[in-house]
Amino acid sequence: MPHATDETAHDAFRAEVRAWLHTALTGDFAALRGLGGPGREHEAFTERLAWERHMARAGWTCRGWPREHGGRGAGIAEQVIFHEEYARANAPARVNHIGEQLLGPTLIALGTPAQRERFLGPIREVRELWCQGYSEPEAGSDLAAVRTRARLEGGRWVIDGQKVWTSLAHEADWCFVLARTEPHRADRPRHxxxxxxxxPMDQEGVTVRPLTQLTGTSEFNEVFFDGARTDAAHIVGAPGDGWRVAMATLGFERGVSTLGQQVGFERELTRLTRLARRCGALDDPLLRDRLARAWEGLEVIRLNGLRSLAGIERGAPGPEASTGKLVWAGWHRELGELAMAVRGAAGLVADSEAPDGLDEWQRLFLFSRADTIYAGSDEIQRNIIAERVLGLPKEPRAAVKGAPA
Structure with missing residues (x-):
């Protein structure tokens, strides 16, 4: 149990966060409430970028980073409080999540002093945005099958290959790219x-092509590297150590910010329950039971998330973090299906007042189909849990023509 003085300090910090958000989300920023997020990253992107830079000037970005790296050294409890209150204030979706929550902690843990000096400041101040170049057309969640290659030439890495499902690549200044720098050998692991x-994204050898999603929006992209270059020193860890770096980054992706995500889920479920009451769907015992089970599932997600935060206090989260992704992705996809059941036939009709013809429940249903695929598919999460947590035998993998065995 937390000490009473800790609880008092946490209550005071929660009040501070609420007060700042209440004051800051006024004027021009007031119109940004509720904008952005998965499937809606196109909404007021420039304005949300300005908001996040305002947050940075006020000292509210990267609070969990160590003080020596420009953060505030906030503990897990304070970070959770911030993300929860941010979500409860219906503040706009963050545009710098990949830099602040994924790459920044990775560089702090595994980067060189020069890399931390060069990149952490622009991330903290939201001057440079990042994207993540992991998935490929034939190596989605199976990162060991990556085919993008890089070679040292004249003191620079030269990169050739293709990435796909790269979130916000069309807005990013930099990309952290997983590439094969050594030929695969049959006597060594695939990774x-x-x-x-x-x-750097702004160069002649990088081409970005947006992908149109079911929602009609395009926050995912294909990225082509055709002789793209970066400095020899811009490698995180030693050459050939990319798997360890990638696993650390994916662990951070399952980190503290997911608690704020769950507050957003709670808001969606609350609104859906109110809709069910208004339209009479709550009178259907089957739908009422599904809504109750959704609430129970949300509690499971939250408790699992709190448990997994212990891994962050020890450093990079371990493979156990895959449990959280597996649980919330399935729950959220089912919430989209439940929303369509609550809407009934009305859910099949386009919203003539919405620019994209979709109301919030139709958009939730369509975009949540991807929840169990992006950021590591369910199949891969189950394999990670089975092999790296439970110690079960590896799943037999069929050879893909041209891919490392």
């Missing part, structure tokens, strides 16, 4: 020889 490179 041996991968490296993590920090690559």
């Amino acid at each position: 041996h020889g991968l490296s993590c490179l920090l690559v």
